[in-house]
Amino acid sequence: STWGKYSRKRVQFSMESPEAPNKVAESLERHGKTSYYHAIPKLTEEERKLVEQAAVAAGIDNGPKLLKVSTTEMPTKKSYEVPSYDFLNDGPIVKAIIKLENLPFLDEKTNPGVTCEFGTNSFRLVISGTSVEYVLKMDRTRENINPEKSRHYIAKGKVYVVLQKEKEGDWWTLKGV
Numbered sequence: 357s358t359w360g361k362y363s364r365k366r367v368q369f370s371m372e373s374p375e376a377p378n379k380v381a382e383s384l385e386r387h388g389k390t391s392y393y394h395a396i397p398k399l400t401e402e403e404r405k406l407v408e409q410a411a412v413a414a415g416i417d418n419g420p421k422l423l424k425v426s427t428t429e430m431p432t433k434k435s436y437e438v439p440s441y442d443f444l445n446d447g448p449i450v451k452a453i454i455k456l457e458n459l460p461f462l463d464e465k466t467n468p469g470v471t472c473e474f475g476t477n478s479f480r481l482v483i484s485g486t487s488v489e490y491v492l493k494m495d496r497t498r499e500n501i502n503p504e505k506s507r508h509y510i511a512k513g514k515v516y517v518v519l520q521k522e523k524e525g526d527w528w529t530l531k532g533v
Contacts, residue, residue, distance in 0.1 A: 433484070433485075433487060433488055433489050434461070434487065434488050434489075435488075435489050435490075435491060436459075436461070436488065436489070436490050436491070437490070437491060437492070437493075438454055438459070438481070438483070438490045438491065438492040439458060439459070440454075440458055441453060441454045441492060442454075442455075443529070443530050445526060445527045445528070447524065448520065448521055448524050449518055449519060449520055449521065450497075450498075450501075450518075450519045450521060450527050450530065451516055451517065451518050451519070452481075452492065452516075452517040452519075452530055453514055453515070453516055453517075454481075454483070454490075454492065454514060454515040454517075455513065455514050456468065456483075456513050456514065456515065457513060459483065459490050461485070461487075461488040462483065462485045462488060462490065463485045463486055463487070463488075467510070468483050468484060468485055468510075468515075469482075469483070469484035469485075470482070470483050470484070470508060470510060470515055471484075472507075472508040472517060474501065474503035474506045474519075475503060476500050476501065476503060476522075477496055477497050477499070477500045477501065477532065478494055478495050478496060478497060479492075479493075479494050479497070479501075479506070479517065479519065480492075480493045480494075481493075481508060481515070481517055483515055492517070494530060494531060496531070496532035497519065497530060497531070497532050498527045498528075498529055498530060498531065498532045499521060499522060499523065499525065499527065499532070500521075500522035500523075501519045501520055501521060501522055502520040502521070502522055505520035506518060506519045506520050
């Protein structure tokens with residue numbers, strides 16, 4: 357048995373006994389609509405069975421159900437280095453030109469997905485198809501570049517990477533040492 361406070365006097369009760377105080381019921385009975393507790397009264401056995409039957413009919417009995425297990429794996433793209441590119445030193449800019457026809461496994465020769473990230477002396481170009489991607493990664497360029505003014509674009513079956521030089525000068529190679 358447990359000691360508890362009930363109606364401002366101490367009474368002894370067993371938690372298993374039907375006389376155990378139910379604070380929600382007591383408050384609702386004592387205070388009615390102004391009760392602190394705003395709870396739904398306990399359902400009778402018959403009402404509980406009706407609610408369960410309605411839940412089963414609605415398909416929401418016993419929580420979520422696994423509908424299907426998928427064993428298909430997402431295809432992974434194969435990644436290759438860009439095999440070759442042309443280089444053009446043109447005053448304040450340098451261009452790397454990649455011919456799409458030289459990328460043998462690329463399906464989308466006319467409109468592939470192209471992204472390019474520029475750093476102060478590096479860039480990473482990714483040309484993506486459905487099942488393959490080609491990467492041209494330059495960890496260090498010959499000199500520093502301006503990443504905000506550098507860009508890339510596609511035209512006439514070629515991908516152009518245009519690097520804006522930080523200071524003008526002749527570059528005989530794209531790669532730095």
